Amino acid sequence: MARVKQTELAVLCVLGVQPMTGYAVRAAIREQLGFFWSESFGQIYPALAELERTGLVERHEGTRAGSSTYSLTSDGRARLVQLLKEPDAPAPRRDGLMLRLFFGRVLGPDACRELVERARDSARQQLAVYEGVRASVEAETTFPEHQAYWLITISAGEHTARAAIDWAEETLASLDGQRERYVR
Amino acid sequence: MARVKQTELAVLCVLGVQPMTGYAVRAAIREQLGFFWSESFGQIYPALAELERTGLVERHEGTRAGSSTYSLTSDGRARLVQLLKEPDAPAPRRDGLMLRLFFGRVLGPDACRELVERARDSARQQLAVYEGVRASVEAETTFPEHQAYWLITISAGEHTARAAIDWAEETLASLDGQRERYVR
DNA sequence: TCATTCATGTAAGTGGTTACATGATTCA
DNA sequence: TGAATCATGTAACCACTTACATGAATGA
Known part of the structure; x- marks a missing residue:
């Protein structure tokens, strides 16, 4: 069912703290969530595009040429809370x-x-x-x-x-x- | 790199105990390794075909029409030992x-x-x-x-x-x- | 006889990584 | 000036699950 839902949730979480670029989203996930989460660019950028398309995040001009900062819309914040309340998907077992x-x-x-x-x-x-x-x-x-x-x-x-x-x-x-x- | 290596290892492990059908391989993984491992038919059957192609398992007539039992070859046993010695791949972190x-x-x-x-x-x-x-x-x-x-x-x-x-x-x-x- | 279990396989789709291509900006 | 970092994105591939199609054998 729900596509990129895990990634979507993680991205919404970090954007919930403060607006930032896709690059910074990945850095935040690495540095702050590194013990229990990981995302690659190959997930983050498509997820951001999809989140923008569905109106959950907004894209603004970044400080650099060609860069964009993303921020949560109010729909995005509502979606974040909704996803946080859902029980987490069971992790695949492979030890x-x-x-x-x-x-x-x-x-x-x-x-x-x-x-x-x-x-x-x-x-x-x-x-x-x-x-x-x-x-x-x-x-x-x-x-x-x-x-x-x-x-x-x-x-x-x-x-x-x-x-x-x-x-x-x-x-x-x-x-x-x-x-x-x-x-x- | 190495494709289906995780599945390959698990299949070799259970076939190392005794020869059995693909169906039984899945049952063994479910019943005995269920706490820390899982495999689906969609992984097991292609893996068995690949293992047969590379000479690591042998296919014999099963007891039923159309069924086959697989057993380790000596190459297969050597490969099993080799894979067991390798450090395990780090699990993706997503808690x-x-x-x-x-x-x-x-x-x-x-x-x-x-x-x-x-x-x-x-x-x-x-x-x-x-x-x-x-x-x-x-x-x-x-x-x-x-x-x-x-x-x-x-x-x-x-x-x-x-x-x-x-x-x-x-x-x-x-x-x-x-x-x-x-x-x- | 008919539901259940045994048995094999494929197709479509999901979720993910890695490697690559590209270029701007910063700072030593 | 040139290395490191910031930044965006895509393409190819990998691993895996689910659902489906098919049918034989078992046993209540």
Whole structure:
């Protein structure tokens, strides 16, 4: 059904904060939503054209030659609220690490160990990043009305990362047990 | 680059356990990998044709008229091991709940509360499902060499679900604080 | 006998990325 | 002056789902 709806929603969200160019929309998504969202130019520009066609955004002369800033119309803001209220589409399930571990017998405990160690290390790195971002968001006072919501998403990242670390450590212990049984 | 590589890997994985029809491949993926993987017929049949063309699987007469069972060739098994060793492709990031909460200011604390409650409830349900599956896998003795690996993936699901529940409960408390500040 | 399950496949459409082409502006 | 960044867009391709068409076998 609904075409480019995910992209449409993300674009409306960032334009809801302030008017900007397509280029800036992508930068905002990368920098602010990078932990849980991504969009490419190949999605953003067609989406902006479609949003303009349906009257949800307005196009204004940009500061540069050939550039345009887009801003939400009141229809656009209504649509944004409507889309935000809709339940989100279920994400396609494709977890390569789990697939590899489910068939772990094929690779054996040592190779699985490596996979899990890599997962643990990247989760640790992620956690450190989240903690850094938390500190800078807590220090930030430019958008106090958004702060609490931003912290909620950071907290989700921290919980997820910590869960991954805990699971990895447990799993490494269990793989050691596995290994002993085969070695002896 | 590599086309249908994800599907190719999943199909090789399940055919690595035992030869079966395309229909049965899909059933196996649904029933056994359902928590972290999905494939549709529209992927599976072309993938099987391609795998046969490249000599990674062999096609045999099935028990029924017009049906075929596929089995791994030795090339196919080598390819399976090779693909399992490769690091998994990063999943596309698109978390609708996080997007909604990041822009939570637009909907306000009450609507966000509902979103988080729904997330908590579905995580609780998930956790119950995982615990049920764990019990039946622990009771199962048909594939003892796979059991430990299956439990690892179930454990990952449990950790993820528990993290989601913890985060949701924390977040609900924080949203209450948010609400009070605006009401008073 | 007839609904259900098993079984194979294709076509249309969705949603997405990457690479490319193009050019203006900024700033060291 | 020339590298980096800002800016817009398209074309080709990839991965995937849904719906459809077809029919054999099973079993209540």
